[in-house]
Amino acid sequence: MDAVIAAARAFLGDRLSTAQAIREQHSRGEDQTAPTLPDAVAYVETTEEVSRILALCNQHGVPLVAFGAGTSLEGHVNPVRRGISLDLSRMTSILEVNAEDMDCLIEPGVTRQQLNDYLRDQGMFFPVDPGSVCTIGGMCATRASGTNAVRYGTIRENVLGLEVVLADGRVIQTGGRSRKAANGYDLTRLFIGSEGTLGIITRVRLRLHGIPEAQSAAVCQFPDLAAAVNTTIVTMQSGIPVARIELLDADQMRACIRYSKLEGYRATPTLFLEFHGTEAGVREQAEAVEAIALDHGGEGFAWATDAEARSRLWKARHDAYWAAVNLIPGHRGITTDVCVPISRLAEAIVGAKADADALGQTTCIVGHVGDGNFHQVILFDPNDPAALERAWELDRKIVARGLALGGTCSGEHGVGLGKREFLEQEHGAEALALMRTIKSGFDPKGILNPGKIFRN
Known part of the structure; x- marks a missing residue:
């Protein structure tokens, strides 16, 4: 752990914090699970920095948990095995808005409110509205929904593509700007709702909608x-x-x-x-x-x-x-x-x-x-x-x-720590085993948000 902190501090400077108050802020979300202090908090500002942090953690087997606004309700951001809390809240750039095609490219720390304030004068809006101040990266990670979903769909239907940093630091692109595609596995949808257990989302391409008359x-x-x-x-x-x-x-x-x-x-x-x-x-x-x-x-x-x-x-x-x-x-x-x-x-x-x-x-x-x-x-x-x-x-x-009644234990908040006990009952042992296989394929050392979704 000390080696990771020293190496990360070399390129993050004072954006790598071990201060008690900062660690306490990153010890839990808005849920009722017992807090756990991370060993350090890394405030990242670029995809390159995320990649370097992940490569370091993977090399040394150090757990890492992504953190956005900290408003999750199922224990997603609780670093139950300590390690690094990776704070993405400073990645707030709106990189592209394509009015003709009604899509945009943003960093994960952008909130719905910030994006809609930016879009308002262009006659467009982003409709997914969970109701709290949360980052769009976090919304993707938890497969968020909200008050407008009945008409406009959930975050899943409104994401066209992602940039994701994998556990070993490699960076991949999923999806694209076209409204449909029929080639290869749908990696975008695999990362949507994966709760930071398969990779860290660093860019999001969103579908936009016209403001109604x-x-x-x-x-x-x-x-x-x-x-x-x-x-x-x-x-x-x-x-x-x-x-x-x-x-x-x-x-x-x-x-x-x-x-x-x-x-x-x-x-x-x-x-x-x-x-x-x-x-x-x-x-x-x-x-x-x-x-x-x-x-x-x-x-x-x-x-x-x-x-x-x-x-x-x-x-x-x-x-x-x-x-x-x-x-x-x-x-x-x-x-x-x-x-x-x-x-x-x-x-x-x-x-x-x-x-x-x-x-x-x-x-x-x-x-x-x-x-x-x-x-x-x-x-x-x-x-x-x-x-x-x-x-x-x-x-x-x-x-x-x-x-x-044929329903689900979680319609939009995700699994995290709070809903783990219901997954096998809902999906069956074989489906849960397949999910574990996918997890180990993306993250063989188990450093990404360990303890979430699965009990171990």
Whole structure:
């Protein structure tokens, strides 16, 4: 380890830090796993520096974990075997924007907000919106999704190609600028969602979209959770192209009303919706959804057509996690990430809430329900070990229900440390063995984010 630190410091200078405070900042993300301090933190600024660090670590068998904004929820950035935390947050250049072809090339430390601010005057935007301040490199590594996925797809559908540094320091390019290709293995998709276990992403080529002519948001409240979920199911089965359809249960609304000062709303199950398209198209979509909502007992279909009102509404949605963990002073939250087929969504959500209520456990549900994905924030007292274990037990029960309904343990947050125990149950032993074979082929010494996805 000392040899790697000395060699890295020779070309990084003071961008290689062993300071206690810096190491603590890189010891965990926003999850509830116990922190682990890396031996050192390397702030890299170029692909060449990433390559040199990886070659050094590979030569000496030193673990390395990529770090972006540190907002992951499944323990992805926790350096459980110490080593080097590779901080990519200074790689923030927007290298190309090709307006005619609607694509761009960026470095991994660019955030969605930064990219969209840059693109706004060119009439384009990048739609994948996880809701937190996270880097696009991190979004690629975790196969992120978000509020717009129901219309624009996840990060997987919006990445055209990557530059990746392999475990031994070699640099490869995957994909390209063409919108489709049929040659060789799809390496781009292999790295998307690999959580830094196969290579380190240093450049991303993204598909962009035109800013729609018209945008309108609406809020509709319901008498119970089943009515809100069934409105979602019928809306999606009707083929209405909503841009966003987000569910907040009564507890989550209570938290958001208090935290985000959402005046004029009640603490009842609620849908936040957004429609994109032409003026006529948006009006037609909204009227169709409103009719479905009314059939299910929805009321108070309130519109937000100006940019300021829409921004306020979606900021409250994006702050939902922080609102939830502030609902009970001093509590923290474990966040589930179940995704099920849309037809089984009511069983999954209503059942998960019933499980929590039966245990006397306060939870807040918020979800990208248009694609069957929901998060249940399980609140617990961090000073009570038994409370934490009860929260994890409820998490296992919610995941088990989701898997039994044909779903997945993680729709968008990834595996990291938090979801490892469910992989064999979901995929089977043979598929998991094949994943291990792929890992060992890319990283034979096991230096890249060890302990993640697989238990060992």
